[in-house]
Amino acid sequence: MEPVAYTLNDRTMRLIGIPVCSVLVPTINHFDKLQSGNPAFLTYLLLSFCTTLFLWEGHRFIMLWMRKLFPAYQQTTRRLLVQAGLALLYTLVVTYVLDEILCRGILHDPKLANTDLLVGFRVSLIPTAVVYLLYEAIYFFNAWKQNIRKTEALAREGIQSQLEVLKNQLDPHFLFNSLNTLAALIDDQNIDAQLYLERLSDVYRYVLVSRNKNTVPLEEEMAFLDAYVYLNKIRFRDNLQVEKQLDPSAYHQCITPLSLQMLIENAIKHNIVSKENPLIIRIFQEGNQYLVVENNVQEKTILRHTDPRNADRASSTRVGLQNIINRYQLLTDRHVEVIRTGGLFRVKLPLLTN
Numbered sequence: 348m349e350p351v352a353y354t355l356n357d358r359t360m361r362l363i364g365i366p367v368c369s370v371l372v373p374t375i376n377h378f379d380k381l382q383s384g385n386p387a388f389l390t391y392l393l394l395s396f397c398t399t400l401f402l403w404e405g406h407r408f409i410m411l412w413m414r415k416l417f418p419a420y421q422q423t424t425r426r427l428l429v430q431a432g433l434a435l436l437y438t439l440v441v442t443y444v445l446d447e448i449l450c451r452g453i454l455h456d457p458k459l460a461n462t463d464l465l466v467g468f469r470v471s472l473i474p475t476a477v478v479y480l481l482y483e484a485i486y487f488f489n490a491w492k493q494n495i496r497k498t499e500a501l502a503r504e505g506i507q508s509q510l511e512v513l514k515n516q517l518d519p520h521f522l523f524n525s526l527n528t529l530a531a532l533i534d535d536q537n538i539d540a541q542l543y544l545e546r547l548s549d550v551y552r553y554v555l556v557s558r559n560k561n562t563v564p565l566e567e568e569m570a571f572l573d574a575y576v577y578l579n580k581i582r583f584r585d586n587l588q589v590e591k592q593l594d595p596s597a598y599h600q601c602i603t604p605l606s607l608q609m610l611i612e613n614a615i616k617h618n619i620v621s622k623e624n625p626l627i628i629r630i631f632q633e634g635n636q637y638l639v640v641e642n643n644v645q646e647k648t649i650l651r652h653t654d655p656r657n658a659d660r661a662s663s664t665r666v667g668l669q670n671i672i673n674r675y676q677l678l679t680d681r682h683v684e685v686i687r688t689g690g691l692f693r694v695k696l697p698l699l700t701n
Contacts, residue, residue, distance in 0.1 A: 369396035557604035566598035592631040
């Protein structure tokens with residue numbers, strides 16, 4: 348399952364957390380000055396507020412940047428290591444710069460500046476640790492909740508799909524036994540009929556095997572599609588043309604099962620397929636992110652009440668296409684794109700990682 352785009356709603360936490368950390372740090376380190384009413388405590392308080400503000404906002408930017416750069420769950424270790432290195436470097440720079448600007452430049456009191464840079468650095472690690480613990484805890488909790496919701500949604504989709512299949516399918520054993528019987532009845536010399544029956548068995552077997560899966564390797568889907576296209580070409584001959592242009596590397600990526608078959612079926616269902624108007628379907632890659640299924644548009648015309656004046660275009664319920672869109676919404680934040688332009692109908696399916 349691919350990562351979901353991360354959004355951060357932390358306005359309240361920042362409005363409360365920055366002032367609280369700004370007060371806690373100087374109170375812990377200079378409690379004696381606070382207790383004695385030393386005015387220098389106010390200076391330490393100002394320095395702490397500026398340091399906390401810059402550290403909080405800076406580390407927040409680093410975390411958001413890292414989550415965009417390493418969004419996948421399997422990249423968590425790499426993200427945390429790079430993030431930790433940048434955080435330490437940023438903390439060291441901010442500590443030194445603020446000490447120099449505030450203490451020497453604005454307050455003109457070099458005694459307030461840390462003579463040992465590591466002392467101020469260690470103190471600055473307190474708000475740094477607080478910021479990272481808060482944000483990482485919230486991030487992992489939100490990711491856990493999102494995964495729970497998506498798992499439940501996928502389970503509901505799967506149950507619904509199984510119910511629909513149960514309503515419409517024959518018993519698998521009965522059907523395969525019938526196909527085997529039919530194969531035995533076909534003359535051994537009738538190679539075309541034997542091959543057609545084998546492809547039909549392959550198609551039905553793949554539907555049964557893949558129906559409970561969320562994703563399948565593109566290599567398996569394309570092998571199934573070859574069998575499905577073969578069955579249709581027996582009917583339409585060269586009037587149906589399916590062209591594939593895919594890099595070998597794409598076959599190791601995944602898509603939702605039966606999505607290509609649904610798109611091919613829709614193209615055949617809603618377009619004229621004839622010798623004068625052949626249906627041309629192209630399947631190709633768009634970079635490494637999308638698989639594109641494209642066909643020329645030549646819509647069928649339905650005559651209502653046998654009156655030519657009531658001729659209307661064949662309309663689609665878009666149930667199959669909407670099913671594909673819904674399934675992808677549960678698996679990735681990249682959307683299925685449906686484009687119709689220049690006499691072409693194009694659907695872009697995101698390629699998924701294992």
